Amino acid sequence: MSASARWLTGIAIAVAAVVVASVVLAITLDDSETTFDPGTPAATVQAYFRGVQDRDIESAFALLTTDLRGRCSAEELRRTSLNEPSFSVRIRESTERDQVAEIDVRIGIGGGDLPFGGGYDVDRVMVLQREDGEWRIAEPPWPLWWCPEAPPRSSERRGEVS
Numbered sequence: 336m337s338a339s340a341r342w343l344t345g346i347a348i349a350v351a352a353v354v355v356a357s358v359v360l361a362i363t364l365d366d367s368e369t370t371f372d373p374g375t376p377a378a379t380v381q382a383y384f385r386g387v388q389d390r391d392i393e394s395a396f397a398l399l400t401t402d403l404r405g406r407c408s409a410e411e412l413r414r415t416s417l418n419e420p421s422f423s424v425r426i427r428e429s430t431e432r433d434q435v436a437e438i439d440v441r442i443g444i445g446g447g448d449l450p451f452g453g454g455y456d457v458d459r460v461m462v463l464q465r466e467d468g469e470w471r472i473a474e475p476p477w478p479l480w481w482c483p484e485a486p487p488r489s490s491e492r493r494g495e496v497s
Contacts, residue, residue: 369426371426374469374470375429375470376429376431376436376438376463376470377426377429377438378470379398379463379469379470379471379472380424380426380438380440380461380463380472381424381426382394382395382398383395383398383472383476384424386398387412387416387478388422390413390416392409392412392413392416393409395412396409396412398471398472399471399472399473399476400464400466400471400472400473401466401471402473403471403472403473403474403475403482406482406483407475407479407482411479411482412478412479415478415479415480416478418478421444421445422442422443422444422445423442423443424440424441424442424443425440425441425443426438426439426440427439427440427441434464434465435462435463435464435465435473436462436463436464436470437460437461437462437463438460438461438463439458439459439460439461440458440459440460440461440477441456441457441458442456442457442458442459442477443455443456444456444457457477459476459477461474461476462474
């Protein structure tokens with residue numbers, strides 16, 4: 336066998352080894368999404384972000400508390416979510432006390448489809464509270480950054496005490 340034939344045989348074996356290793360790695364890596372137990376704060380956060388990602392704004396908006404839905408609008412959530420075409424969310428930590436829960440999330444925005452990667456991370460703590468036996472998001476969640484405060488009741492504007 337000539338030197339060039341041995342060289343080509345060596346390259347073919349190396350390529351085959353890389354292909355086999357890639358297939359084995361693809362099979363063994365579990366890239367599936369974690370599913371949280373229904374009724375948990377993490378499941379509520381997961382459902383919210385799934386609604387935003389799927390552009391099902393009504394289902395995402397329904398996961399906000401009554402107070403927050405009164406201050407924010409589904410249209411505002413729809414408008415702000417359109418500015419974020421590609422994102423991923425990872426729940427990093429969950430703390431639950433009585434009727435309040437805090438879910439620490441890392442939101443990866445952008446990434447491979449932007450020039451030079453261009454992605455960045457946003458860390459947020461999502462605050463949830465129990466409302467009618469269900470966990471609901473109590474503070475403006477990403478991509479909303481704020482919602483107006485609730486307008487004062489008519490008796491508060493006149494300085495009356497209820």
